[in-house]
Amino acid sequence: MMNQFQFFVDDSRCVKCGACIRDCAVEMLEFDPDREFPHVIPGTEENCTHCQHCLAVCPVGALEIFGRDPEESLPPDSNPDPEEILSLIANRRSFRNYRHENLDAVTLDKLKDMLKFVPTGVNDHSLYFAFVDDVTVMDEFRKCVSDGVSAMFRQDPLPPFLARMSRYHKQLRSGKDVIFRGAPHMLVVAAKVDSPTPAVDPVIALSYFELYAQSLGVGTLWCGLAMAALNEFPELMARLQLPDGYRAGYCMLFGPSDLCYHRAVQPDPVRIASVR
Known part of the structure; x- marks a missing residue:
């Protein structure tokens, strides 16, 4: 199904988890009451901020918006090394x-x-x-x-x-x-x-x-x-x-620099407060 946003949900792949609906900050998505798949709530189109979170959050890549194919998105680094x-x-x-x-x-x-x-x-x-x-x-x-x-x-x-x-x-x-x-x-x-x-x-x-x-x-x-x-x-x-x-x-x-730093500096502690 598609509208002016080129919002499309592949019914054969969608698992109806509702992640796209929950993550929409402007609450313009809901489950279609007839077909039970996510769709754009009529009249809310102008609220869209074009964030594409709905595309990014779909666990199975069943959702497209603005003509963006989820298969062409960069994959996440599932385990980025915090120390690096x-x-x-x-x-x-x-x-x-x-x-x-x-x-x-x-x-x-x-x-x-x-x-x-x-x-x-x-x-x-x-x-x-x-x-x-x-x-x-x-x-x-x-x-x-x-x-x-x-x-x-x-x-x-x-x-x-x-x-x-x-x-x-x-x-x-x-x-x-x-x-x-x-x-x-x-x-x-x-x-x-x-x-x-x-x-x-x-x-x-x-x-x-x-x-x-x-x-x-x-x-x-x-x-x-x-x-x-x-x-x-x-x-x-x-x-x-x-x-x-x-x-x-x-x-x-x-x-390009003509110098190379061989180690990190050793800064003084910063002031940190836990607000209660």
Whole structure:
């Protein structure tokens, strides 16, 4: 059976467990009173958030929605090693040393393709991802900022952009790239200003991106200085071609590093409270 959502249940496979009905957050599914198989409750279609949980939760792959065949979904890792996941988190580092070369195309494609899986508030999935995926373009960003900073140093008083970065003045005057850290690539994530959670969605997306990147041997850096530079130099922000109604949330530098970390750090304990 099928409707405008291309919601289809294979009667020969469905075991009538009701998992899809129980897991529907907007309660738009029920057992058809005539045929006793799951169906979309008439009049509830506009409530759908396109989460596809019904497809994912079906234990026998009997359910399709939006034309998605469950046989084409990635299978779950039934027993992910918790220690390996913890090791990935513990060994995540902020890289500030990069080789001046592009990542290979296969790795870049993997990083871009992963982004379709990142969660967003109310399953909105309207994020915009602006990649600087060519080191020559990144060099143009670097030159623009370097030239702009040199001009700022000739002003008295110093503009707020430089005043906030007093600790880096010596490096900036010498031409050191303390803004982009020599990274060959950058990812800027923007959200619609009227989306459900525009402030946090870019940060969530970059968190997923960072861990996946480092699992591929790609260095990453959350960079507030780069974000400040994008906001300071409108010609750079314009090159990102953000759609109307979008605002850049945050950016991440990334690329092949010329350093290797050989062990995790040993951080101090964090403050944890059990709320009662």
